[in-house]
Amino acid sequence: MPINFDSALGIHADALRVRSQRAELLATNLANADTPNFKAQDIDFKAALSNAVSKEPSAQVNMTHKNHMAMNANGNGLITPVQYRIAMQDSLDGNTVDEQIEQSQFMQNSVHYQASLEFLGSTFKGLTKALRGD
Numbered sequence: 128m129p130i131n132f133d134s135a136l137g138i139h140a141d142a143l144r145v146r147s148q149r150a151e152l153l154a155t156n157l158a159n160a161d162t163p164n165f166k167a168q169d170i171d172f173k174a175a176l177s178n179a180v181s182k183e184p185s186a187q188v189n190m191t192h193k194n195h196m197a198m199n200a201n202g203n204g205l206i207t208p209v210q211y212r213i214a215m216q217d218s219l220d221g222n223t224v225d226e227q228i229e230q231s232q233f234m235q236n237s238v239h240y241q242a243s244l245e246f247l248g249s250t251f252k253g254l255t256k257a258l259r260g261d
Contacts, residue, residue: 167229
């Protein structure tokens with residue numbers, strides 16, 4: 128009987144991809160904390176995960192010519208549209224990045240990423256044991 132990895136791994140593979148993309152956005156926010164008029168961005172994890180699990184993009188792009196390049200419907204490579212963070216305190220230069228919030232969100236995202244990674248690791252160990260007959 129063949130092994131169905133999608134059912135064996137559950138949503139954790141998709142969760143890793145979404146968490147990775149969220150980490151990139153949060154790191155970009157932190158890197159641009161001093162950039163005038165930079166707007167902090169984030170994604171809604173629950174919406175992104177449900178989009179990833181359903182495997183349906185939020186918008187379809189039809190290629191009408193063979194030389195057109197395939198692209199993500201959002202144009203940014205992310206699973207869900209980017210949302211802009213509302214500033215807690217106005218900034219004179221128009222930057223909406225709050226370093227403490229971004230660091231907190233980044234660390235929280237990292238902990239969840241590590242938890243999913245460890246779950247996947249233990250799942251693969253279990254599958255390996257089952258295949259070997261241990």
